[in-house]
Amino acid sequence: MKIAIIGGGAVGLLFSSYLQEENDVILYTRSEDQSESIRTNGIVRKNGEESICLPINVRPISEWDENEIELVILCVKEYMLEEIVKDLSFPKNLPLLFVQNGMGHLSLLNKINTRSLFIGSVEHGALRINNHSVSHTGIGVTKLAILRSVEGDLWILDELVLQSIKNFPAQFEQDYMFMLTKKLVVNAVINPLTAILGVTNGSLLTNKYYQMLFEQLFDEVCLALSLDPHAYYENLVHVCKNTAKNESSMLKDVKNDRRTEIDAILGYVLEEAKRKDIEAPLTLAFYHCIKGKEIKGERM
Incomplete structure (x- = not known):
């Protein structure tokens, strides 16, 4: 399969290195x-003490070309999506796969005029070491679901599996909303708490005071989100232990003074709480803490 991957962060490098083994990426x-x-070094992927280098076709986004592409995987941060979608103007017949954190991008995705749109939830741990190297810090699974699609494009997901x-x-x-909600709960609890x-x-989980915050949040x-806690708690604890x-x-x-995805994660939770007239003081406090750290990074 000929796949275009947009984004050279940790997830983009990880996807590129693995998918290049069986596809033209x-x-x-x-x-x-x-x-x-x-181009000079290939993509270097580290798995523990092992390291593998894979040559790959790479271009800056300014040289975008959709000809002959069978699938586009967008691995950029949620807040970058709108600009990329606007600038690249994807043709209607080009299948797209989005693998962002949170659920803030769903409203944008519903406006994209393409016949097949897939959503992914990435549970791997990945750390970008430098421009061409990525460390696969935790083996998870990539979950794939359909937002909308024509029958003729479903082979793409089958092939990836x-x-x-x-x-x-x-x-x-089968259910993209349940898939994304499970990931959102994980991100909404683990990400802001660890960042703060x-x-x-x-x-x-090992510090009893942090665990109290964990459970309260x-x-x-x-x-x-009007969720049954029993349906999500076990998965949250499993992910936390698996990525301990x-x-x-x-x-x-x-740590790197970069913009976070807090708006797509806790921002989305706060929007849902406001819509339902539900008080969410902890969520709001942690949201403000992260936004404050973003401003601090901008001033440095």
Whole structure:
């Protein structure tokens, strides 16, 4: 399959390195510097002590070309989506797969005029080391679901699932809203708490005071989203334990003075709470904490 991947962050590099093994991948980066680094060095993927280097076709996004592409995977942050969708004007017959955190981008996706639009939920741990290197810090699964599609494009998801390998599995999910909601709950609890406290994911369960915040925020998120806590708590704890040594993506963003995805995560929860006239004081407080850290980063 000929796949275009947009975004040279940790997830974009991870997807490119694995999918290049069975497909013809073109990676599009925001900068020419990153494209040049990958052209020179290939993509270096580290799995623990092991390291593999894969050559790959790479271009800056300014050289976008949709000809002969069978699937586009958008691996950029949620807040970058609107500009990319506007600038690239994807043709209606080009299938798109979005793999963002949160659910704030759903309103944008529903406005995109393409015949097949797929959504992914990425549960892998990944850390970009430099412009051409990524560390696969936690093996998870990529869940794939359909927002809308024509029957003739469904082979694409089948092919991605069939290509699953031990360290990069993929599976199909029937209900995209349930899939995204499970991921949202995980992101809404783990990401802001670890980013504010400056701790790894597992500390939220091993420190009794952090665990109290963990459970209180979880309860409030479920209330705001009208969710049955019993249907989501076990998955949240499982992810937290499975990624115990990892730093969340939001903590990494805060440490590197980058904009976070807090608006797509807790911002979405707050919008739902407001719509239902539900008080969510913890969610609002943690949202403001992260926004404050973003402003601090902008001033440095």
